[in-house]
Amino acid sequence: MKKRVLFIDRDGTIIVEPPVTKQIDSLDKLEFIPYAISSLASIAQRKEFELVIVSNQDGLGTASFPEADFWPAQNAMLTTLRNEGVVFSDILIDRSFPEENQPTRKPGTGMLTRYMTEEYDLERSFVIGDRETDVQLAKNLGCKAILIAPDANPGAVLTTTSWKEIEAFVYAQTRYAEYARTTKETSIECKLGLYGTGTCTIATGLGFFDHMLNLLGAHAGFNLTISATGDLYVDEHHLIEDVGIVLGETISRALKDRSSIGRFGFVLPMDEALAQVAIDISGRSDFVWNATFHREMIGDVPTEMFKHFFKSLSESLRCALHISVEGENEHHKAEAIFKCVGRALRSAVARVRDQGIPSTKGVL
Numbered sequence: 584m585k586k587r588v589l590f591i592d593r594d595g596t597i598i599v600e601p602p603v604t605k606q607i608d609s610l611d612k613l614e615f616i617p618y619a620i621s622s623l624a625s626i627a628q629r630k631e632f633e634l635v636i637v638s639n640q641d642g643l644g645t646a647s648f649p650e651a652d653f654w655p656a657q658n659a660m661l662t663t664l665r666n667e668g669v670v671f672s673d674i675l676i677d678r679s680f681p682e683e684n685q686p687t688r689k690p691g692t693g694m695l696t697r698y699m700t701e702e703y704d705l706e707r708s709f710v711i712g713d714r715e716t717d718v719q720l721a722k723n724l725g726c727k728a729i730l731i732a733p734d735a736n737p738g739a740v741l742t743t744t745s746w747k748e749i750e751a752f753v754y755a756q757t758r759y760a761e762y763a764r765t766t767k768e769t770s771i772e773c774k775l776g777l778y779g780t781g782t783c784t785i786a787t788g789l790g791f792f793d794h795m796l797n798l799l800g801a802h803a804g805f806n807l808t809i810s811a812t813g814d815l816y817v818d819e820h821h822l823i824e825d826v827g828i829v830l831g832e833t834i835s836r837a838l839k840d841r842s843s844i845g846r847f848g849f850v851l852p853m854d855e856a857l858a859q860v861a862i863d864i865s866g867r868s869d870f871v872w873n874a875t876f877h878r879e880m881i882g883d884v885p886t887e888m889f890k891h892f893f894k895s896l897s898e899s900l901r902c903a904l905h906i907s908v909e910g911e912n913e914h915h916k917a918e919a920i921f922k923c924v925g926r927a928l929r930s931a932v933a934r935v936r937d938q939g940i941p942s943t944k945g946v947l
């Protein structure tokens with residue numbers, strides 16, 4: 584797995600930048616941006632990103648900004664953050680003046696060449712900063728920009744003045760996986776952010792199946808993209824089965840070592856139809872199905888394929904999955920099941936606390 588990085592600006596991003604001098608040259612000028620400490624602490628605790636400070640400090644070490652004026656506030660900032668579990672793997676400070684046009688000065692990438700290798704997933708890394716040069720740095724690095732500013736910036740994936748919002752956004756990027764699987768029968772691509780907003784883009788060629796997967800993803804709170812093509816001229820079987828396999832495998836990959844998750848989940852909702860779904864992301868697969876459909880097809884999907892889809896998913900996700908439904912309206916019953924599975928997955932994959940693997944065996 585390639586490493587991901589948050590390249591974080593200092594002044595105006597972690598600590599307040601004095602409006603006129605722009606120089607934090609004494610301890611009494613040290614003030615943190617609201618919620619920077621707690622948000623960075625949450626991000627650091629999840630261990631999904633390397634944290635790197637990238638800062639321009641104009642003329643540091645010259646008469647205009649003596650070292651002795653710089654370090655007290657810098658050290659106090661780092662100590663405060665370290666005491667909250669925020670440790671930077673690198674602190675990169677360019678000391679040049681703008682007119683020198685140094686390649687090390689942001690938005691130049693001269694200090695960051697060691698990150699521009701195969702070892703790092705820059706495309707899914709971020710620069711967090713408060714200036715256009717930070718947005719430009721992200722572009723030059725091939726990563727994405729998060730901008731702390733009042734007005735939207737088209738070069739940034741997020742513009743906000745709130746560190747809490749940054750934390751939520753970064754959180755949505757964690758536990759992400761992509762998986763593609765091609766056989767002689769089907770070709771399926773899945774992209775999944777487990778902690779998302781329920782934004783789904785589904786295209787399987789089967790309208791009713793798309794609708795069901797949308798419900799599942801939305802209720803799970805996933806950001807989910809599935810595109811599937813297959814031998815629908817034979818029938819729907821291979822495609823639906825293989826989407827189940829791919830979705831389960833992608834969830835499994837996104838969960839990584841399965842640490843700090845709720846592991847269990849169940850719910851029981853909806854109109855006259857009552858669906859019950861219980862799940863245990865246990866590392867072992869088992870499947871219990873207690874649902875009878877009286878129609879052969881709902882839309883373009885054979886009802887017998889619901890069972891097969893979830894069985895495939897439980898096998899590739901390696902979870903115990905128990906599903907039952909009662910009701911009158913066949914469409915409602917199918918919807919209830921897919922929504923319920925989404926809700927059950929949501930609580931089962933939810934990060935509960937930094938508790939390691941939630942098993943007395945120590946492995947899931």
Ligand SMILES: [Mg+2]
Pocket residue numbers: 592593594595596712713714
């Ligand atoms: Mg700044």
